[in-house]
Amino acid sequence: MNSTALKFDAWLHWNVYEKCNLDCSYCFTNLNRDGLSIRGTTPPTPEALLTRAWKKAKRIVAAVASSPSPPKAARPKKETPNRIDIKRVMRTLEETKMRFQIVITGSGEPFMILNLVELCEAVTKKHYVGLHTNLISKNMVRFAKKISPDRVTYINASCHIKELERTQNIDRYVENYLICKERGFKIKAKAVGHPSLLPEVDYYRNQFSQEGVDLKFGPFIGYFEGKQYPHSYTDNERELLGLNNDPEQDRDVYFQKGKPCNAGYNVAKVDPNGQVYACTAVKTPLGNIYEKFQFNKSIMVCPAAFCGCPVSQYNEALFKAALKAS
Numbered sequence: 001m002n003s004t005a006l007k008f009d010a011w012l013h014w015n016v017y018e019k020c021n022l023d024c025s026y027c028f029t030n031l032n033r034d035g036l037s038i039r040g041t042t043p044p045t046p047e048a049l050l051t052r053a054w055k056k057a058k059r060i061v062a063a064v065a066s067s068p069s070p071p072k073a074a075r076p077k078k079e080t081p082n083r084i085d086i087k088r089v090m091r092t093l094e095e096t097k098m099r100f101q102i103v104i105t106g107s108g109e110p111f112m113i114l115n116l117v118e119l120c121e122a123v124t125k126k127h128y129v130g131l132h133t134n135l136i137s138k139n140m141v142r143f144a145k146k147i148s149p150d151r152v153t154y155i156n157a158s159c160h161i162k163e164l165e166r167t168q169n170i171d172r173y174v175e176n177y178l179i180c181k182e183r184g185f186k187i188k189a190k191a192v193g194h195p196s197l198l199p200e201v202d203y204y205r206n207q208f209s210q211e212g213v214d215l216k217f218g219p220f221i222g223y224f225e226g227k228q229y230p231h232s233y234t235d236n237e238r239e240l241l242g243l244n245n246d247p248e249q250d251r252d253v254y255f256q257k258g259k260p261c262n263a264g265y266n267v268a269k270v271d272p273n274g275q276v277y278a279c280t281a282v283k284t285p286l287g288n289i290y291e292k293f294q295f296n297k298s299i300m301v302c303p304a305a306f307c308g309c310p311v312s313q314y315n316e317a318l319f320k321a322a323l324k325a326s
Contacts, residue, residue: 007153008128009098010295011318013105013309014270016116017082020108022134022163026194026220082112084119088290093127095292101153101315103130106272111137117146124151132156136169140176149184159191159215161204174211181212193217193233193241195224201240217241221254221308256302256310262322264296267311281307299326 020027093100102123104110110133113119117139120129128151133140135157157177164170180187189208193201201217208215219230219241230243238245263269264278268286271277276286276293281304287293299322302310312319 007099008101010096010266010268011101011103011311011315012268012270012276012289013103013311014289015106015272016084016104016110017106017108017112018272019112020106020134021112021136022109022160022167024160024163024192026192026222026224083114084116085290086115086119086122089119090122092289092292093123096294100127101130102127103132105132109134109137111139111143117143120147120152124148127151128153130154130156132158134158134160134173135176136164136167136172137176141179144176144179144183144185149186152185155180155185155187157187157189159189159208159213161191161197174208174213177213178211189213189215190218191215192220193237193243194220195227195229195232195237198237198240217243219243253310253313254307255305256307256312257305259302259312260299260323260326261302261310261312262299262319263302263311265299265322265326266295266318267315268293268295279304279307279311280309299323 100123104116104120106112110116110131120131120143123129124147129147130153133155157173157180159173164173177187177189191197191204197204205215205217219233222229224232233241233243235245261279264282264284264286267279269277269279270289274289274291276289277283278286278296278300281302282300286295
């Protein structure tokens, strides 16, 4: 989103849930699950991964052998709540005296939150929401009917083509897209331009077009067959996907180190437990969306060697407002 109209004072990017109803091979979560860093410099080799696993196994065996009693079972990982405490959220937002755009997203699927529609209904009475979703939830119809399109800045309908085919959800995706479009939502269908999909891009673009869906492709960010993307796309592949033809523009977008940034000033990230941070790279807590949070009084200089979500690029108006105030 690159808005020039300033309808709101600040933007919260809320990762509400970690689980998903799809299981895409290129998902950030899946990559991290295998121990690979999609944003590092070089992915670990298979030999390095095997060595790491072998060393870990040796440590476990040694610990068991030297222990006089059986080792204690590890504590189960705390489950992410799948319901939002809406009253507490609204009270916190009211105390800030600001009007927000709350972008609802997730490392999983937001609609797996059981009362997500009710949250959006409460938030949009005064504020705005943006939404990232894979669009296959049955609750999309209820969302489209209950929430005013005027209070939704955009819907990013992530189209995971192969996974939708595998789970037989293509028809549901298309139906929900058309319902949202007919209701007047600013909805965009966007697929990841994964290198494995390149031979079929034109085919899928045409198939979705025939169903009334204007499918666009975004860059894949990560490693595939030893190559780092998006830098490894050829000129022809960039043209096929509809990306910019200058790889250096990617560098201008994703490499923000040393540049001014409004993250933490009028933009912040919220994790599934409600903790508020400036951004993924800067974990200094600003508070909690269920209790109280406060933005920093000045903008910062980006410390990250690579930034996957440069907020200065996504809302120009908020960035300019931050620069002007500072």
